Amino acid sequence: MMNEDAPNMQTEARSESLGNPVEISPGAGSRPQEIILGTAASAYDRIESTTSALEQTVHALPETKRPSDAPKHELLTSLQRIRENTSDRLRLVALAGTLLAATPTFAAETSTDALMTDGNVITLAEAPTQNTSTMLAGMGKATFDAVVMERIEQVKNDAKELTTGKDIIGGEVSRIDPALRLIQEVPFIDPRISGVASIVEEVKGGIGNQGQPLSVPALHVAGILACAQVGYAPCLVIGFLTDSWAEKINRDLDQATDANAASIINGLYPSHTEKMGDTTLIRENTSWGTTRELPVGIFLQRESFAPSLSESDVKLKTYLELMGDAVDVEPKDAETVAQYFYRVTRIATKDVGDFKPIAKEQSATQQNPSVQTISE
Amino acid sequence: MTTDSSATQKLTPKEVVSLVEKRTHEIERVAEQELAALTASVAEKQHHADYARITAIQDELLDDNGASNENTL
Numbered sequence: 001m002m003n004e005d006a007p008n009m010q011t012e013a014r015s016e017s018l019g020n021p022v023e024i025s026p027g028a029g030s031r032p033q034e035i036i037l038g039t040a041a042s043a044y045d046r047i048e049s050t051t052s053a054l055e056q057t058v059h060a061l062p063e064t065k066r067p068s069d070a071p072k073h074e075l076l077t078s079l080q081r082i083r084e085n086t087s088d089r090l091r092l093v094a095l096a097g098t099l100l101a102a103t104p105t106f107a108a109e110t111s112t113d114a115l116m117t118d119g120n121v122i123t124l125a126e127a128p129t130q131n132t133s134t135m136l137a138g139m140g141k142a143t144f145d146a147v148v149m150e151r152i153e154q155v156k157n158d159a160k161e162l163t164t165g166k167d168i169i170g171g172e173v174s175r176i177d178p179a180l181r182l183i184q185e186v187p188f189i190d191p192r193i194s195g196v197a198s199i200v201e202e203v204k205g206g207i208g209n210q211g212q213p214l215s216v217p218a219l220h221v222a223g224i225l226a227c228a229q230v231g232y233a234p235c236l237v238i239g240f241l242t243d244s245w246a247e248k249i250n251r252d253l254d255q256a257t258d259a260n261a262a263s264i265i266n267g268l269y270p271s272h273t274e275k276m277g278d279t280t281l282i283r284e285n286t287s288w289g290t291t292r293e294l295p296v297g298i299f300l301q302r303e304s305f306a307p308s309l310s311e312s313d314v315k316l317k318t319y320l321e322l323m324g325d326a327v328d329v330e331p332k333d334a335e336t337v338a339q340y341f342y343r344v345t346r347i348a349t350k351d352v353g354d355f356k357p358i359a360k361e362q363s364a365t366q367q368n369p370s371v372q373t374i375s376e
Numbered sequence: 377m378t379t380d381s382s383a384t385q386k387l388t389p390k391e392v393v394s395l396v397e398k399r400t401h402e403i404e405r406v407a408e409q410e411l412a413a414l415t416a417s418v419a420e421k422q423h424h425a426d427y428a429r430i431t432a433i434q435d436e437l438l439d440d441n442g443a444s445n446e447n448t449l
Contacts (some may be wrong), residue, residue, distance in 0.1 A: 036396045043404045050411050078414055083413050086407040
């Protein structure tokens with residue numbers, strides 16, 4: 001189980017520009033993950049120190065009237081750009097490295113790409129129209145929103161297609177219904193805020209009210225939507241959801257006869273021949289297959305449409321905490337998945353609380369009134 | 377996912393750490409270069425500001441001297 005109170009880092013760095021102070025930490029860390037985080041934190045500290053000092057100097061400068069002098073605001077803007085770009089890159093390298101160090105066999109594919117790409121931290125070789133490097137290199141909020149909405153549209157379309165046509169898991173098409181319902185019901189008025197409450201309720205209600213986890217597609221979509229709506233990296237949720245789902249798939253396959261095993265596998269790989277980069281989310285997520293290894297690969301791949309990390313709404317601290325969870329936690333059941341999802345959502349909406357699965361007769365709002373507040 | 381064979385190699389944790397350190401240093405170096413360029417701009421601006429301030433003080437002193445001379449005369 002994840003430890004809510006003890007993130008995986010024990011060192012301290014500070015990021016005034018990113019909002020809350022950042023707590024990372026070298027610690028006694030002998031584990032590769034700790035070394036990596038310590039390296040990133042130290043580098044960040046050094047750059048931050050230089051940047052801050054220069055920033056103070058600029059502030060103290062009088063404006064001169066010489067046309068050749070850069071105005072102070074331009075200098076400050078440049079400083080901020082350097083600071084943000086640097087922290088983005090450092091944290092992504094740390095992310096990729098941490099995952100890679102923790103899971104050297106399965107994260108290698110995408111993480112190695114991430115680490116070895118020159119110029120930009122992550123570039124997907126087969127990304128279709130959206131180039132990761134472009135997205136990560138200072139994409140504005142409006143652009144990000146547009147990209148997110150585009151991806152949501154893709155999810156919608158895929159969900160419709162899957163609902164109407166595909167039998168992805170042993171004929172249980174109904175599993176997709178909650179996903180489609182979520183997609184249809186979630187308002188997209190404010191892509192960062194609205195709908196989060198209903199998604200949280202859906203997830204919690206799915207456990208508490210029905211005694212069953214939500215369908216995995218529903219969780220996928222919920223995760224994607226929630227993350228998109230709060231400006232979070234969808235990969236964080238998907239990695240866990242797919243991990244859990246992979247267990248389910250493995251169980252199904254263990255119990256399957258040869259005939260329906262083939263059916264299951266065919267269902268799992270509906271776009272097997274398509275390039276991964278050209279497939280849409282749900283298709284990709286139905287093709288992690290029988291391995292427990294792919295989720296983290298997907299985790300990193302999802303960076304391709306993650307929000308611009310240069311925007312301060314994704315806090316380094318949160319990001320690294322989640323990274324720590326991603327490395328250390330392997331959800332064994334749906335509740336753990338939901339707990340994680342809940343936590344991500346709450347963190348992303350800046351209201352972190354303990355996860356309490358609601359009782360059958362309780363509504364999510366009764367259980368946690370602040371959930372309702374999120375959508376208001 | 378990529379099929380690039382170079383990207384599918386397995387790395388030991390030690391190699392990963394080394395890779396991360398290398399990439400981190402690269403990132404840091406780029407940032408330092410950018411900051412150095414910016415520092416030069418700031419220094420130039422500071423120089424101009426200092427020069428303007430000194431010139432203003434000199435002018436003020438000259439004015440004071442002029443007034444003093446007038447008084448003397």
